Amino acid sequence: QVQLVESGGGLVQAGGSLRLSCAVSGRQFSRYAMGWFRQAPGRERDLVARISWTGDSTRYQDSVRGRFTISRDNAKNTVYLQMNSLKPEDTAVYYCAVSMDAYSGGGRYEYEYTYWGQGTQVTVSS
Numbered sequence: 001q002v003q004l005v006e007s008g009g010g011l012v013q014a015g016g017s018l019r020l021s022c023a024v025s026g027r028q029f030s031r032y033a034m035g036w037f038r039q040a041p042g043r044e045r046d047l048v049a050r051i052s053w054t055g056d057s058t059r060y061q062d063s064v065r066g067r068f069t070i071s072r073d074n075a076k077n078t079v080y081l082q083m084n085s086l087k088p089e090d091t092a093v094y095y096c097a098v099s100m101d102a103y104s105g106g107g108r109y110e111y112e113y114t115y116w117g118q119g120t121q122v123t124v125s126s
Contacts, residue, residue, distance in 0.1 A: 002026040009120030020081040022096030030074040033099035033106030038092035050106035093119040
């Protein structure tokens with residue numbers, strides 16, 4: 001059974017930083033692209049960042065580019081999202097997800113991801 005466990009969320013002031021982690025078990029982690037999504041109240045869940053299975057290709061949502069960094073450690077079966085210069089509009093529940101296809105760069109849409117974590121709340125106060 002595939003499990004994804006996120007951690008690292010919390011309450012932070014604007015301008016602060018948080019580092020999210022997502023530990024994956026039950027799947028050969030190193031073969032799959034990973035994505036971080038977020039969902040704010042009343043809004044759809046959107047891709048924030050994704051990283052290819054090799055780790056050498058990343059993509060970011062325009063609103064976070066230059067502030068957020070996605071990375072992965074295949075030895076630890078873990079993907080990270082370093083979030084700097086946080087803004088109140090970054091407030092959301094953040095989810096990690098495993099891509100549907102092995103050996104891919106990862107996709108932009110939810111349907112391209114098969115397994116999801118339970119989500120971790122990030123709240124940025126002004």
